[in-house]
Each structure stands twice: as structure tokens, then as C-alpha cells.
Amino acid sequence: MRAAIAQSDCFLGDITRNLATHLRLAKEAVKGGATLVVFPELSLSGYLLEDRVKDIALSAREAAALFDDAGLSGTVIGVGFPEKTRGAIYNSYALIRCGAKKAELIGVQRKVNLPTYGMFDESRHFRAGSSLCAHELPGGATAAVLICEDMWHPALPVALAQLPDGMPHLVIVPAASPSRGYRGKRPSNLEGWEHNAEYLARVYGAATLNAQRVGVEDSLIFAGGSVATDHDGVLKRADLFKEEILFVDIDIEALSRTRAKAPVVSAHDREILRSLFA
Amino acid sequence: MRKKERPPLTLPPLNGQLAADALTFFIRRETERAGFDGVVLGLSGGIDSALVAYLAARALGPKRVTGLLMPYRSSSKGSVTDAKKIVKALGIRHHLLDITAAVDGFERDLMTDRDTLRAGRLGNAMARMRMTALFDYSLAHRAMVLGTSNKSEIALGYATLFGDSASAVNPIGDLYKTDVYALSRHLGIPKALIEKAPSADLWEGQTDEGEIGFRYADMDPVLHRLLDRRESPAALIAQGADPALVGFVSKKMLAMHYKRKIPIIAKLDTRTFGVDFLYAKDILS
Numbered sequence: 001m002r003a004a005i006a007q008s009d010c011f012l013g014d015i016t017r018n019l020a021t022h023l024r025l026a027k028e029a030v031k032g033g034a035t036l037v038v039f040p041e042l043s044l045s046g047y048l049l050e051d052r053v054k055d056i057a058l059s060a061r062e063a064a065a066l067f068d069d070a071g072l073s074g075t076v077i078g079v080g081f082p083e084k085t086r087g088a089i090y091n092s093y094a095l096i097r098c099g100a101k102k103a104e105l106i107g108v109q110r111k112v113n114l115p116t117y118g119m120f121d122e123s124r125h126f127r128a129g130s131s132l133c134a135h136e137l138p139g140g141a142t143a144a145v146l147i148c149e150d151m152w153h154p155a156l157p158v159a160l161a162q163l164p165d166g167m168p169h170l171v172i173v174p175a176a177s178p179s180r181g182y183r184g185k186r187p188s189n190l191e192g193w194e195h196n197a198e199y200l201a202r203v204y205g206a207a208t209l210n211a212q213r214v215g216v217e218d219s220l221i222f223a224g225g226s227v228a229t230d231h232d233g234v235l236k237r238a239d240l241f242k243e244e245i246l247f248v249d250i251d252i253e254a255l256s257r258t259r260a261k262a263p264v265v266s267a268h269d270r271e272i273l274r275s276l277f278a
Numbered sequence: 279m280r281k282k283e284r285p286p287l288t289l290p291p292l293n294g295q296l297a298a299d300a301l302t303f304f305i306r307r308e309t310e311r312a313g314f315d316g317v318v319l320g321l322s323g324g325i326d327s328a329l330v331a332y333l334a335a336r337a338l339g340p341k342r343v344t345g346l347l348m349p350y351r352s353s354s355k356g357s358v359t360d361a362k363k364i365v366k367a368l369g370i371r372h373h374l375l376d377i378t379a380a381v382d383g384f385e386r387d388l389m390t391d392r393d394t395l396r397a398g399r400l401g402n403a404m405a406r407m408r409m410t411a412l413f414d415y416s417l418a419h420r421a422m423v424l425g426t427s428n429k430s431e432i433a434l435g436y437a438t439l440f441g442d443s444a445s446a447v448n449p450i451g452d453l454y455k456t457d458v459y460a461l462s463r464h465l466g467i468p469k470a471l472i473e474k475a476p477s478a479d480l481w482e483g484q485t486d487e488g489e490i491g492f493r494y495a496d497m498d499p500v501l502h503r504l505l506d507r508r509e510s511p512a513a514l515i516a517q518g519a520d521p522a523l524v525g526f527v528s529k530k531m532l533a534m535h536y537k538r539k540i541p542i543i544a545k546l547d548t549r550t551f552g553v554d555f556l557y558a559k560d561i562l563s
Contacts, residue, residue, distance in 0.1 A: 011311075014562045050556035182297045183290040216307040218558045221300050240296075241303040 001139060003170070003207075004034035005226045005246040007238045009215035012046035013056060015081075019044065019066050022079060029245050030075050036137065038078035040174045040213040040226075041111075041148045042091065045082055047176040048217040053125045057084035060108045064096045067103035074098065076106065076137055078145070078211075080174050083108065088127035093145050093174050095135050107135040109145035113153050119178060119220070132159055134168040141252050143170040148177060151196050157204055158273070161265045169252055171206045173197070176213040179223035186240075190225040194235065201233035205259035207250045214243055231255040287499035287519055292457040294464025298333065301449045305337035308447045309422050311560060316342030318421035320408050320442070321372065322479060323347075323360035325471055326450060327426040329458055331364055332465045333449055334424060340369040344421055348408045351378040352481050360471060367468070373415075377407045401480035405441025413444075422446045430455040430494055433501050434527070435534020436478075436486065443537060454501060455494040492523050500527050 006025040010018040022039060029037040041047070044063065045056055063081045075098045083092035091111040097104045110129025114122035134142040144160050151173045161167045173196075181188025190212075197208040207229055214224035226238040228248040238246040259265070309317055317334050321327050327345075334343045347361045358374070365372040384403050385392065412423045425445025427437055429452050437443040450458060455476065462472050476486040476494070487493050500519055503509040504527065511524045540552050549555045 011562055012558060012560045048558040048560070050558060050561075052557060052561055179300065182293050182300065184293060187296065187300075216304050216311070217560050221304050223300060223303075241299055 001035055001141060001252065002033045002247060002249050003036040003038065003209055003228070004029035004032065005209055005211045005228055005238065005248070006037055006039045006043075007212055007214050007224045007226045007242075007244045007246065008039055008043055009213070009222075009243055010043060010046045012048060012217050013052045014046075015044050015056060015058070015066075018046070022077070023070055023072075025243070025245060026070070026072055026075065026077055029247075030072060032245065032247055034245075034247060035074065035139070036076045036078070036143075036170075038172050038174065038209050038211045040080060040211045041093070041176040042080040042082065043174070043211075043213070044079050046215075046217060047213065047222075048220060049082060050121075050125060053082050053089055057082040057089045059084055060092065060094050060105055063094050064103050064105040067096050067098050069101055070098050070103065072098035073100045074138070078172055078174065080147070080176075082126070083110065089125065090129055091122060091126045091147060092129075093147055093172075095137075095143065095145070095172075097138065106137070107133065109133075109147060111147040111150060112156065113149040115149045132156065132163070134160075134163050134165060137170075139252075141170060141250075142168040143172055144168040145172045145174070148173070148175040151175075151200075151210075152192075157200060157206075160206075161204060162270060162273070167204050167206055167259075167265050169207060169255055170250065171200055171204075171208045173208060173210040175210060176222060178220035179225075186225065187223050190223065190227075193225070194227050194237075197227045197229050198233065198235060201229035201235075204265050205233075205255060205262070207231055207248070207255060209248070212238070214241065231258060233258070286496065287503065287514065287517065289454060289456050289499045289502050292453070292460045294461050297453070297457070297461055298336070298464060301333050302337040305334055305424070305447070305449050308560075309338060309342075312422055312446070313420075314422040315420040316344065316422075317424045318344045318346060318412055318415045318419070319424040319426055320412055321345035321347050321361040321364060322426075323354075323357035323364075323471075324476060324479070325462055325467070325474075326428050326458055326476075327361075328364045328467055328471050329462050329465070330424050330426045330450055331368060331370060332462075332467055335368045335370055336465075341371065343368070343370040344415065344419070345370055345372040346408070346411060346415060347372060347374045348377050348411060349374075350376075350381055350404050350480075353479050354477070354482060356474075357479050360474075363468065364471070375411055377404060377411070380407050397481065401478070402438045402441060404480055405438035409441050409444045416446070424449060425451060427451055428453055428455050428458050430498055430501060431486075432538065433505060433534075434490065434497075434530045435537045436490065437537060439537050442478075454498040456498040492526065496520070496523055497527055500524055501531070504528055505531065 026037045083090040095106040116123040179187040212226040213222035231251045231254040238244045425448030
């Protein structure tokens with residue numbers, strides 16, 4: 001399968017304009033052969049929403065419905081949005097399958113670890129999610145979503161590997177990581193993302209799609225620099241400081257062969273894990 | 279026996295290319311999103327404003343950048359000459375606006391007890407007159423005011439409140455003076471500008487380092503350790519940093535914090551500006 005990371009920019013708090021950006025980039029990605037197009041964290045709304053969150057949050061169904069009649073039939077789109085439920089707002093990510101007319105919701109992931117330190121204040125505005133799952137994509141691949149900070153918590157990939165069917169083929173990692181640390185070769189936050197993507201590929205045999213935001217919101221500079229690993233764990237990088245579509249070809253069969261060669265994760269013994277955590 | 283010199287603390291070098299690209303992107307995006315046609319900045323002839331001019335020209339093209347040269351009677355003659363060199367090198371727009379008459383008028387008509395703290399107050403008046411001219415230009419020409427204060431100055435509060443500290447957007451406020459030099463060298467800013475002594479240029483012969491009492495080369499690594507890495511003053515002294523310098527810098531950093539805050543509003547109602555009315559400046563209604 002060919003996947004695409006849409007390293008997108010957005011207008012802070014303006015879902016209508018951001019939807020237009022999503023449709024434009026998704027169409028370009030589809031033209032390039034992609035059947036899965038993933039956008040960054042909170043891609044429909046922007047990141048630094050603060051008090052605006054309450055005014056623009058929408059339900060997962062409403063988010064999916066934005067892609068009705070999108071002209072992207074057969075394409076799966078991953079989008080980030082503030083999700084409104086009856087009693088709470090989550091930092092969520094929806095996988096949406098576009099149809100000939102209606103768009104259908106494949107699943108939603110709610111961010112589990114809400115960074116609330118330094119420049120981050122997420123738990124003030126969002127409630128934390130509490131579950132992880134594998135989403136079935138058309139064609140037989142499975143995908144899990146780790147939203148930004150969730151990729152940095154080692155327990156989460158471990159938990160993914162314990163899902164009933166084992167580690168999903170793809171790990172989609174939408175992020176809005178403000179760049180910082182300009183004293184090295186690359187912004188130091190991006191170096192961390194690369195290490196994480198390579199770690200997931202090497203240890204878990206998962207193809208990783210880390211979709212980074214590009215843009216500026218007040219003091220925060222989102223530098224882009226999305227990364228992807230394919231079935232062999234080969235890393236690809238998007239450019240810095242510009243909108244870009246990064247294509248990656250992932251051979252699901254080859255991915256399974258890679259895992260079989262070094263079945264580190266499948267050797268995880270639940271009983272041992274349980275006793276270690278006891 | 280000769281005491282062995284401890285190596286001084288150093289600031290890890292900035293990646294000039296990366297920082298230049300980030301700040302170019304930042305200026306372009308902030309200018310366009312805020313709906314301005316271009317930017318305006320005060321060009322003093324010093325390295326900070328020269329760097330901002332170079333970054334802005336790189337971001338927007340020279341014709342969308344305006345430098346205001348605003349000397350006072352006592353400004354060093356070299357300042358205007360140096361500022362003009364930057365204008366010429368970049369091909370940006372500029373206006374020479376002498377603030378002498380305005381500041382003299384202020385002194386004559388608006389200052390009470392003229393002899394109390396006269397030099398400092400006049401220095402403030404000059405900085406605020408320049409701010410007034412910049413924001414006036416901003417409104418008339420749809421140009422966003424770019425700030426030119428660096429992180430060392432901001433940390434030490436070496437600025438006039440509502441004067442040179444005022445701007446719409448400051449691209450270099452997270453760069454120490456040492457970083458400003460590094461980035462300036464990367465962008466090919468003439469050596470003479472980089473090498474001249476930093477000065478607020480409020481009176482003849484004034485220099486930052488003379489007035490502050492320490493060199494930026496010594497202060498910046500200490501600021502970096504205290505501010506960014508949150509090391510303790512005691513730890514820095516144990517590593518060989520000058521105790522007087524560490525004491526000075528750590529006190530100033532908090533004592534001058536008021537200069538970095540918007541005016542404090544007494545909270546009486548449910549949502550109060552500056553307290554719990556939380557929106558990014560870039561939020562769209």
C-alpha cells in the first residue's frame with residue numbers, strides 16, 4: 001500500500017478553511033497513488049486553542065461528515081480534531097473512509113497522555129483518553145494511533161503489542177510538536193521523533209507514520225520534519241518549514257516477514273509482563 | 279604557585295542555518311497571518327536590529343521591509359552611517375527621522391522636576407519616542423512592528439518599558455547576544471557591525487557592557503544554565519563561574535520580570551484578561 005503523510009499547516013481555530021486545506025492535500029496525495037492520507041494532531045483546528053476549544057469542538061460523527069462528498073472515494077483519511085462528547089472534550093484523531101457520497105468513521109483514538117508542563121497545558125483543556133485499539137483498514141492492514149506525547153510513553157507500544165491480534169501493521173503518530181533546541185544538526189525535538197520512529201520499526205516491526213504540523217502559532221514554530229518508516233524500517237523525512245506530502249510504500253507482506261525474522265514482540269509473555277507490573 | 283584557570287562556561291553554538299530558516303519562516307507567517315503588508319523596525323546601527331532587518335528581508339523581500347533611523351542629537355554619528363550601510367546592503371526602504379526636536383519638546387513641556395534622574399528619564403523618552411514613531415508608521419503603512427531585543431537584554435531587563443521593549447512580534451527574543459553574533463556571521467552581516475561594542479546609544483560613549491558591568495560573553499553561558507537548563511547558582515559557582523556574575527544575573531532575571539508582563543489587572547470577575555481569558559494572539563474569531 002502507498003501511504004502519505006500530509007505535513008499540513010492550518011488557520012488556528014478555523015475548521016472551514018482547514019478542511020479546504022485537507023481536501024486539497026488529500027487529493028494531491030491520492031493523485032500520487034496514496035490510499036491512506038494522514039494529517040497531524042489537531043489538524044482541523046490548530047494546536048494552541050486554549051479557551052477556543054469549547055467553541056469549536058465537534059463530535060467524531062461531525063468530523064467524519066466533513067468528508068461527505070469529498071471526491072476521495074476509497075481513500076482513508078486521518079485527521080486530528082477536538083472531540084466533543086456529552087461530558088468532555090478530548091484531543092482526538094479520526095480515521096475516516098471516504099465513500100462515493102458519505103464518509104464513514106472507521107475509528108477514533110483519544111490522546112492518553114496530555115502534556116501539562118513547560119509550554120504545554122493540555123490537561124486543562126482536554127480529558128485524557130483511556131484506551132488503545134487496532135483499526136482495520138481496507139485491504140487488510142491494521143493501524144493504531146499514538147497521538148504526539150503518546151509515542152513517548154514506552155508502555156503504550158507495549159500495550160499495542162498485547163492487543164488480541166498483536167502489534168498493528170501501522171502506527172500512525174500525528175503530532176504538533178513545537179520546534180526547540182536549535183543548537184544541533186536538527187531541532188532537538190525532531191531528533192527525538194526520529195529515534196522513536198526507528199525504535200518502533202526496529203523493536204516492534206511497525207511501519208510508522210509520524211505526521212508533523214508545519215506552521216506558526218504565536219511563539220510556537222512547528223517545523224514540519226515528518227518521518228516515516230517502511231516495512232524494512234527505512235526512514236524517510238519530510239522537509240522543514242514547508243507544507244509537504246511524504247509518500248511511503250509499505251508492503252504488508254514484507255512487514256510480516258520482517259517480524260517473523262526477529263519475533264521480539266511476539267515473544268512478549270503476558271504473564272511475565274503482569275508479574276513485572278504487579 | 280599560579281592558580282590553574284578553570285575553563286569558562288560556554289554556550290553551545292547555535293545552528294545558524296537552521297535558526298535562520300526558522301525565523302524567516304516565523305516572520306513570513308506572522309506577518310501574513312496578521313494581515314500586514316510588510317514590517318517596520320527601528321534601525322539603530324547596532325547588530326540586533328541589523329539582524330532583524332536581514333531576517334525580515336530574507337522572509338518578505340526587501341521592498342516589504344522598512345527601517346526607521348531615529349537618531350537623537352547625542353547619538354553617535356557612526357550609528358546613522360552604519361544603519362545606512364544595512365539599508366544599502368539589503369535594498370530595504372528607510373526613513374531618517376530625527377527625534378531631537380520631539381524629545382526636546384517633551385523635556386520642555388511634559389517633564390516635571392527635570393533635574394531628577396534626568397539622564398535615565400531622557401533615555402526612556404528617546405526609546406518611547408522611537409516606539410511612538412514605529413507604531414505610528416505601522417498604522418499608516420500597514421506594517422507590523424518587529425522587535426529587536428535579544429534574550430540577554432530581556433533576561434536582564436536592559437530595556438525601556440514600553441520603549442524598545444515594545445513590538446508586535448520579536449523574532450530574536452529567544453537568542454542570546456552570543457547567538458545574535460553567530461547568526462549575524464552566518465547571514466554575512468558586515469564584520470564591522472558585529473565587532474562594534476553593543477550600545478543603547480542614548481548618550482555619547484555609552485556601552486551595554488560598561489553600564490551592566492559584565493561582558494555578554496561571560497553572562498550568556500550563565501543565563502543559559504540558569505534560565506534554560508535551570509541549574510542552581512551554587513552549581514554554577516561550583517563549576518568555576520564568577521560568584522559576583524552569577525549573583526547579579528540570577529537576581530536581575532526575576533527582579534526585572536515586571537518588564538516582561540502585560541499590566542496586571544486586579545481580578546474581580548469570572549474571566550480576567552491576563553489571568554484566565556486564554557487565547558493565542560493568532561486565534562481566529
